[in-house]
Amino acid sequence: MSNSITAKEIKEQVSLVDLLARLGFHPVPKRGKEKMYVSMIRDNDVNPSFAVNDDLGVWFDHGIGKGGNIIDFGLLFWKNLDFNGVVNRIQNICTPDGAPVREKRPRKQTKTYHVVERVKPIGNHPAITDYLKSRGVYEVAKFYLSEVYYYMEDEKNTRKHYFAAGWLNEQQSWEVRNRYFKGCMGHKAITFIPAHEKNAAIFEGFIDFLSWRFENPDATHSIIVLNTLSLLQQGINKAKAYSSLDVYFDRDKAGVLATREFLKALPYATDRSNVYDGFNDYNDKIKAQLKITKPDLEISRNGSFM
Numbered sequence: 001m002s003n004s005i006t007a008k009e010i011k012e013q014v015s016l017v018d019l020l021a022r023l024g025f026h027p028v029p030k031r032g033k034e035k036m037y038v039s040m041i042r043d044n045d046v047n048p049s050f051a052v053n054d055d056l057g058v059w060f061d062h063g064i065g066k067g068g069n070i071i072d073f074g075l076l077f078w079k080n081l082d083f084n085g086v087v088n089r090i091q092n093i094c095t096p097d098g099a100p101v102r103e104k105r106p107r108k109q110t111k112t113y114h115v116v117e118r119v120k121p122i123g124n125h126p127a128i129t130d131y132l133k134s135r136g137v138y139e140v141a142k143f144y145l146s147e148v149y150y151y152m153e154d155e156k157n158t159r160k161h162y163f164a165a166g167w168l169n170e171q172q173s174w175e176v177r178n179r180y181f182k183g184c185m186g187h188k189a190i191t192f193i194p195a196h197e198k199n200a201a202i203f204e205g206f207i208d209f210l211s212w213r214f215e216n217p218d219a220t221h222s223i224i225v226l227n228t229l230s231l232l233q234q235g236i237n238k239a240k241a242y243s244s245l246d247v248y249f250d251r252d253k254a255g256v257l258a259t260r261e262f263l264k265a266l267p268y269a270t271d272r273s274n275v276y277d278g279f280n281d282y283n284d285k286i287k288a289q290l291k292i293t294k295p296d297l298e299i300s301r302n303g304s305f306m
Contacts, residue, residue, distance in 0.1 A: 012057070015094075016054060019093060025038075056183070067183070069230060072229060083232060125147050134179075136287050140213050148176055149163050167191065195222045204281070235262070
């Protein structure tokens with residue numbers, strides 16, 4: 001391996017469990033492929049609520065309802081670093097002096113795969129309905145999301161079935177989400193909904209887009225949803241076609257840095273996050289307005305992380 005690895009190589013080859021160990025974080029004893037940690041991106045975690053599936057290269061923090069890949073983690077953990085800074089930091093920690101990842105070879109690629117069994121309209125499964133209602137976006141979600149039923153199967157032919165609300169990206173892969181899991185069934189990509197030729201609105205994730213749509217049912221903007229901050233540059237490239245840009249990223253440090261990078265690339269864009277001032281993101285505002293409390297985190301058998 002050369003002395004420099006790309007962001008794509010980091011996501012595909014670097015183990016998040018290995019990175020966390022190098023940073024001094026270790027999982028609590030637990031059986032299964034999912035490893036649980038006391039959250040290192042929050043100060044108030046008592047019970048382990050940070051889940052990592054190293055085979056899939058994903059994590060999910062139940063306390064904040066966010067997850068993603070290793071770079072998404074880095075953007076939250078190193079709050080003072082931008083995207084390139086995170087890539088360099090992970091490289092320096094996990095591949096010192098150009099040494100191979102894990103010191104011997106790239107992370108072993110899992111043989112686990114997913115199969116989407118069927119897709120239904122929103123409103124059929126009560127758990128998915130309850131989840132979307134808990135986020136305050138159920139009514140508008142019926143126009144944009146679907147219920148996705150899928151299973152994961154490993155090399156031992158062990159099959160587990162899951163369900164989630166699904167949102168298609170540009171690769172025709174499903175971005176899936178329920179109370180306990182956020183991931184992608186296929187290739188990660190942005191989602192683009194063309195409409196107005198000059199005006200576009202840009203969001204980190206589809207729940208925030210749905211929250212905006214809830215408050216702006218008559219807006220005619222074209223829509224760009226990153227689905228992960230690691231696709232910020234792709235979002236910028238898509239946004240260049242528009243002369244008026246409204247940016248609705250999270251107000252945490254990762255979102256603020258992404259907004260800053262977006263405005264640096266396209267100075268005529270406008271940061272609209274002031275519309276949910278006092279909240280981390282658009283959906284937090286919607287939940288507060290509707291007096292919706294966070295659901296009990298009692299994991300259901302079919303809607304679990306893994």
